[in-house]
Amino acid sequence: MNTPLDTSRDRPFSQTLRRLKDAGLRPTRQRLALGKLLFDAGDRHVTAEQLHAEAGSKGIKVSLATIYNTLNQFTESGLMREVVVAPGRSYYDTNTEDHHHFFYEDDGSLKDIPHDAIALSAMPDAPEDAEVARVDVIVRLCRAVDNQSQ
Amino acid sequence: MNTPLDTSRDRPFSQTLRRLKDAGLRPTRQRLALGKLLFDAGDRHVTAEQLHAEAGSKGIKVSLATIYNTLNQFTESGLMREVVVAPGRSYYDTNTEDHHHFFYEDDGSLKDIPHDAIALSAMPDAPEDAEVARVDVIVRLCRAVDNQSQ
DNA sequence: GGGTTGTTTGGAACAGTTCCAAACTATTGA
DNA sequence: TCAATAGTTTGGAACTGTTCCAAACAACCC
Numbered sequence: 001m002n003t004p005l006d007t008s009r010d011r012p013f014s015q016t017l018r019r020l021k022d023a024g025l026r027p028t029r030q031r032l033a034l035g036k037l038l039f040d041a042g043d044r045h046v047t048a049e050q051l052h053a054e055a056g057s058k059g060i061k062v063s064l065a066t067i068y069n070t071l072n073q074f075t076e077s078g079l080m081r082e083v084v085v086a087p088g089r090s091y092y093d094t095n096t097e098d099h100h101h102f103f104y105e106d107d108g109s110l111k112d113i114p115h116d117a118i119a120l121s122a123m124p125d126a127p128e129d130a131e132v133a134r135v136d137v138i139v140r141l142c143r144a145v146d147n148q149s150q
Numbered sequence: 151m152n153t154p155l156d157t158s159r160d161r162p163f164s165q166t167l168r169r170l171k172d173a174g175l176r177p178t179r180q181r182l183a184l185g186k187l188l189f190d191a192g193d194r195h196v197t198a199e200q201l202h203a204e205a206g207s208k209g210i211k212v213s214l215a216t217i218y219n220t221l222n223q224f225t226e227s228g229l230m231r232e233v234v235v236a237p238g239r240s241y242y243d244t245n246t247e248d249h250h251h252f253f254y255e256d257d258g259s260l261k262d263i264p265h266d267a268i269a270l271s272a273m274p275d276a277p278e279d280a281e282v283a284r285v286d287v288i289v290r291l292c293r294a295v296d297n298q299s300q
Numbered sequence: 301g302g303g304t305t306g307t308t309t310g311g312a313a314c315a316g317t318t319c320c321a322a323a324c325t326a327t328t329g330a
Numbered sequence: 331t332c333a334a335t336a337g338t339t340t341g342g343a344a345c346t347g348t349t350c351c352a353a354a355c356a357a358c359c360c
Contacts, residue, residue: 026357028307063309068348087240088347105283113274120287121271124263130291133255137287141280176326178338213340218317239316
C-alpha cells in the first residue's frame with residue numbers, strides 16, 4: 001500500500017538499511033539491530049562495552065567482537081566518529097558533523113557542545129608539510145561541589 | 151665553595167631535587183634520574199614506554215612499574231600533566247601551563263601549540279551543577295600528501 | 301538451490317597499565 | 331652512627347580494553 005517512493009512511513013529498519021547500503025556494508029541481522037540502536041535515538045555516544053550491554057539487555061544476541069567490528073566499520077565508512085577523551089576506552093559518536101564535546105569526568109559521559117556555542121578565534125598554522133585533519137575541543141567537567149562559595 | 155644561596159651553578163640534580171622536595175616526594179635515585187631526563191630538556195611529551203626505553207638506553211636501570219608510578223606521582227603533584235590524544239596510550243607533558251597541542255597522527259608525536267596562537271572566542275556555559283575543570287584543544291595533523299594540488 | 305564471498309563468533313592473543321608482596325632505601329631520632 | 335620506621339622499587343601476576351583467528355554461518359547472485 002506504499003508508493004515506492006514513500007519514505008514517510010518506513011519499516012522499522014529501512015533508515016538503517018539505507019545507511020548500510022550506502023556505506024557498502026551488508027545489512028546483516030547484527031548490523032541492522034545495532035544500527036537501529038545507534039541511529040534511531042538521536043545523537044549518541046557509546047563505548048563498545050556499553051553498546052554490548054545495551055544490546056544484551058534488549059535481547060539482541062551479538063558478540064563483543066562483532067560490536068568492535070561494527071563500530072570500527074561504521075567509523076571507517078563515515079557513519080560514526082571516534083572521540084578520544086579518556087585513556088583506556090574508546091567512545092563512538094553517531095554525530096558526524098563538525099562539533100565538540102563536554103566530558104563529565106565523574107561518570108565518563110559525553111555530551112555534544114552545540115555547534116554555535118564554541119568557536120576558535122585564532123587558529124595556529126599547521127607546521128610545514130602537515131595539514132590539519134581535525135580539531136577536537138574537549139571541555140572537561142566535574143560536578144560542582146558547592147554553589148554557594150563565591 | 152658555593153655560597154649557600156648560589157643557584158647559578160647547581161649540581162646536576164638540584165633542580166629536580168628541589169621539585170621533588172616541594173612536591174613532598176622522596177628524592178630517590180630513580181626519581182632523580184627520571185626527573186632529570188624529563189625536566190632538564192625543555193618541554194617534553196612522553197609515554198611510559200618511551201621514557202622507559204630512553205632511561206634504559208642511557209644506562210638508568212628503572213623498572214616499568216616505577217616509570218608508571220613516577221609519571222603518575224609527578225602528575226598528581228602537579229609537576230606534569232596527562233594528555234589524552236590516542237586510545238590505548240597515555241602521554242605525559244612536562245609543560246603544566248595552560249596550553250594546547252598538535253598531534254601528528256602519522257607518528258604519534260605531540261607538540262605544544264604556542265599559547266597565543268590559539269584562542270576560544272565563545273565558550274559554552276557549563277551545564278548546571280557542573281564546572282569546567284579544563285579545556286583541551288587537540289589539532290590533529292597528518293602529513294601533507296601533495297603541496298601542489300590546490 | 302548452490303556456490304561464492306562477506307560476516308559472526310568464542311576464545312586465544314595482545315598491549316598498556318595496575319596491583320602485589322618482598323626486597324630495598326631514605327629519613328629520623330637517639 | 332645505628333636501628334627503627336616509613337616510603338619506594340621491583341618482577342611478575344593480574345586486569346582491562348581491543349584485536350586476531352579459524353571455523354561456522356548468512357547474504358547475495360546467477
